[in-house]
Amino acid sequence: xxxxxxxxxxxxxxxxxxxxxxxxxxxxxxxxxxxxxxxxxxxxxxxxxxxxxxxxxxxxxxxxxxxxxxxxxxxxxxxxxxxxxxxxxxxxxxxxxxxxxxxxxxxxxxxxxxxxxxxxxxxxxxxxxxxxxxxxxxxxxxxxxxxxxxxxxxxxxxxxxxxxxxxxxxxxxxxxxxxxxxxxxxxxxxxxxxxxxxxxxxxxxxxxxxxxxxxx
Amino acid sequence: xxxxxxxxxxxxxxxxxxxxxxxxxxxxxxxxxxxxxxxxxxxxxxxxxxxxxxxxxxxxxxxxxxxxxxxxxxxxxxxxxxxxxxxxxxxxxxxxxxxxxxxxxxxxxxxxxxxxxxxxxxxxxxxxxxxxxxxxxxxxxxxxxxxxxxxxxxxxxxxxxxxxxxxxxxxxxxxxxxxxxxxxxxxxxxxxxxxxxxxxxxxxxxxxxxxxxxxxxxxxxxxxxxxxxxxxxxxxxxxxxxxxxxxxxxxxxxxxxxxxxxxxxxxxxxxxxxxxxxxxxxxxxxxxxxxxxxxxxxxxxxxxxxxxxxxxxxxxxxxxxxxxx
Numbered sequence: 001x002x003x004x005x006x007x008x009x010x011x012x013x014x015x016x017x018x019x020x021x022x023x024x025x026x027x028x029x030x031x032x033x034x035x036x037x038x039x040x041x042x043x044x045x046x047x048x049x050x051x052x053x054x055x056x057x058x059x060x061x062x063x064x065x066x067x068x069x070x071x072x073x074x075x076x077x078x079x080x081x082x083x084x085x086x087x088x089x090x091x092x093x094x095x096x097x098x099x100x101x102x103x104x105x106x107x108x109x110x111x112x113x114x115x116x117x118x119x120x121x122x123x124x125x126x127x128x129x130x131x132x133x134x135x136x137x138x139x140x141x142x143x144x145x146x147x148x149x150x151x152x153x154x155x156x157x158x159x160x161x162x163x164x165x166x167x168x169x170x171x172x173x174x175x176x177x178x179x180x181x182x183x184x185x186x187x188x189x190x191x192x193x194x195x196x197x198x199x200x201x202x203x204x205x206x207x208x209x210x211x212x213x214x215x216x
Numbered sequence: 217x218x219x220x221x222x223x224x225x226x227x228x229x230x231x232x233x234x235x236x237x238x239x240x241x242x243x244x245x246x247x248x249x250x251x252x253x254x255x256x257x258x259x260x261x262x263x264x265x266x267x268x269x270x271x272x273x274x275x276x277x278x279x280x281x282x283x284x285x286x287x288x289x290x291x292x293x294x295x296x297x298x299x300x301x302x303x304x305x306x307x308x309x310x311x312x313x314x315x316x317x318x319x320x321x322x323x324x325x326x327x328x329x330x331x332x333x334x335x336x337x338x339x340x341x342x343x344x345x346x347x348x349x350x351x352x353x354x355x356x357x358x359x360x361x362x363x364x365x366x367x368x369x370x371x372x373x374x375x376x377x378x379x380x381x382x383x384x385x386x387x388x389x390x391x392x393x394x395x396x397x398x399x400x401x402x403x404x405x406x407x408x409x410x411x412x413x414x415x416x417x418x419x420x421x422x423x424x425x426x427x428x429x430x431x432x433x434x435x436x437x438x439x440x441x442x443x444x445x446x447x448x449x450x451x452x453x454x455x456x457x458x459x460x461x462x463x464x465x466x467x468x469x470x471x472x473x474x475x476x477x478x479x480x481x482x483x484x485x486x487x488x489x490x491x492x493x494x495x496x497x498x499x500x501x502x503x504x505x506x507x508x509x510x511x512x513x514x515x516x517x518x519x520x521x522x523x524x525x526x527x528x529x530x531x532x533x534x535x536x537x538x539x540x541x
Binding site: 006069073092096108139140 | 218221223253254256257258259261262263264272275276289301306308312314315318320382395399412415417421
């Protein structure tokens with residue numbers, strides 16, 4: 001499950017070999033074009049759509065994966081877009097709804113392409129090159145490193161809860177229990193952060209982020 | 217809650233992006249003062265925690281389920297500035313890992329969840345806490361009220377952005393406003409309950425974490441800016457309820473929208489004022505908004521009281537949970 005999001009990020013293709021800055025620029029320009037082009041120039045959308053699918057097929061991302069991801073995404077974009085005609089008594093707003101759905105899906109597919117041709121650590125290196133403040137990149141790197149640890153911790157707590165035959169109860173009780181789990185997770189994570197901070201200090205950490213020369 | 221690309225026009229995305237960039241830049245500048253060399257591990261771990269905490273699904277008795285958003289929670293532990301940075305970076309990572317939330321819309325998402333959620337939420341929380349005289353009750357009640365108001369204020373800002381994105385002839389703004397605010401009054405109740413429970417657990421186990429974040433800023437300038445920020449969040453929340461009532465006249469929000477649109481000047485200005493006048497406000501609209509407002513407020517205050525009562529201080533069950541496993 002943990003590789004579901006960027007499963008094809010480490011495969012090899014022309015798309016993967018492009019310079020990272022170019023990949024980022026390509027994705028951003030297609031998204032901007034998709035949002036900015038007025039609807040009356042609709043043939044341009046066809047071109048963009050073809051471009052996106054060409055990008056996915058060159059990168060070797062299977063159609064089945066795209067469909068699976070789109071099926072997860074559609075309820076989110078759909079529920080928000082459907083609120084437009086709903087709020088207008090179902091007689092107006094349909095055009096806008098389809099426009100939002102289409103643009104949303106297009107931008108989503110472009111983001112998906114970027115995620116699957118650019119692993120997170122490459123994104124971090126690219127952000128460094130683009131002169132994003134060092135502390136921001138350091139926090140992002142730290143977050144990426146520890147989110148899986150915290151996830152594991154959450155899994156352990158869930159297992160422990162299930163092992164004690166936690167069986168529902170009222171909605172209020174379940175919310176209380178789940179929130180307490182998050183609270184305990186937070187305390188444990190912060191304790192862990194304090195331990196890590198101690199370990200970092202003992203290795204000479206002074207709050208200043210230093211990077212080796214970027215080896216891409 | 218995440219806005220995807222395609223909802224808002226490019227100019228609105230750029231404008232919200234610029235506001236968010238300024239706010240996050242200032243937060244970066246300020247957070248080093250309070251956290252010092254602990255900035256990276258603490259903020260990074262908070263980000264990971266919000267990330268993981270959002271994976272916990274809260275059942276609501278329907279096929280869909282809710283989850284934590286975490287702006288107020290981050291601010292309660294880290295203070296407003298580092299909290300804002302942590303939530304911002306969570307949003308960046310969610311886009312970069314999950315393709316969740318748009319890239320162009322990132323500015324808007326950061327504005328709603330990090331800037332309003334953390335900085336605004338923190339201001340409300342400290343103000344309420346002070347009014348109730350601090351302590352356990354004050355802290356929990358403050359976080360509950362702050363979480364609810366932050367969600368509501370964010371929905372009001374979203375409506376404004378939406379209004380600026382599309383031509384007024386395309387839709388009836390008042391109806392969308394009503395729907396969005398009603399929906400978010402309910403979502404906000406969920407966020408308020410979760411935040412209140414989490415904060416109450418933390419206060420019982422590690423009150424020092426919250427007290428440290430709460431007492432670090434006590435200068436006169438800080439309290440002035442806190443009052444301003446609190447006022448702003450409350451005003452947005454009030455605007456969320458009041459705007460549909462002021463339908464007959466070009467009210468504040470609408471005329472602000474018009475002024476911005478003239479400045480942006482990317483679509484024709486004619487016919488902006490006519491829209492509100494020609495469509496009569498149905499009675500059910502005002503009614504549903506006030507019902508949502510009153511019901512939501514009652515629910516939030518009831519939740520604050522219930523959470524305070526449900527978990528007495530130093531309850532043995534939580535202590536056992538802390539030491540167990």
